[in-house]
Amino acid sequence: AQKVTQAQTEISVVEKEDVTLDCVYETRDTTYYLFWYKQPPSGELVFLIRRNSFDEQNEISGRYSWNFQKSTSSFNFTITASQVVDSAVYFCALIRTAAGNKLTFGGGTRVLVKP
């Protein structure tokens, strides 16, 4: 069975600090997809990034960056120069190619950015 672990339940930072969210996953599949979603207080899950298991290239998008390391089964997410609007719960998720559209989510990390 697959599993996603986000060991950090809550992180509190002051605006403009960098924050890194850890995600460790377990799956026996060789082909799978990893995702990060953001859930602001409104409740809607906002898609941030999708990665397949064959693409270990790290990615930067504005203040967001992702570090995918297959050797350690990790898919970490960094917010650079955090802003108050980044306050939300962030979820890491995995889909096995044999499991249709079933996303397996981690427990989430609540990020609180203080002004």
Next chain:
Amino acid sequence: KAGVTQTPRYLIKTRGQQVTLSCSPISGHRSVSWYQQTPGQGLQFLFEYFSETQRNKGNFPGRFSGRQFSNSRSEMNVSTLELGDSALYLCASSLGPGDTQETQYFGPGTRLLVL
């Protein structure tokens, strides 16, 4: 393009009643998945529909059911409500069937409170 819409946004029911939640996917999306989010269990997959057929089902009792219409809109039903069914129910849509693992885009959710 309009996002995923869910109705109603909030619902209060009593134990033993039944409830129907509705989801309209993004225009052109044909796959709809449902998830339950609770503080204790986190985000859990309920089921997935594509072309009016249930393609995948999570580990939930038979009281939870769903369907998809020819216009890709979906409904989920929970019968004989229990206190533990209180949750945020999220609907997600994606372009194709689950075996393509395309990105799922989520609606704002329906918050159900069972008294």
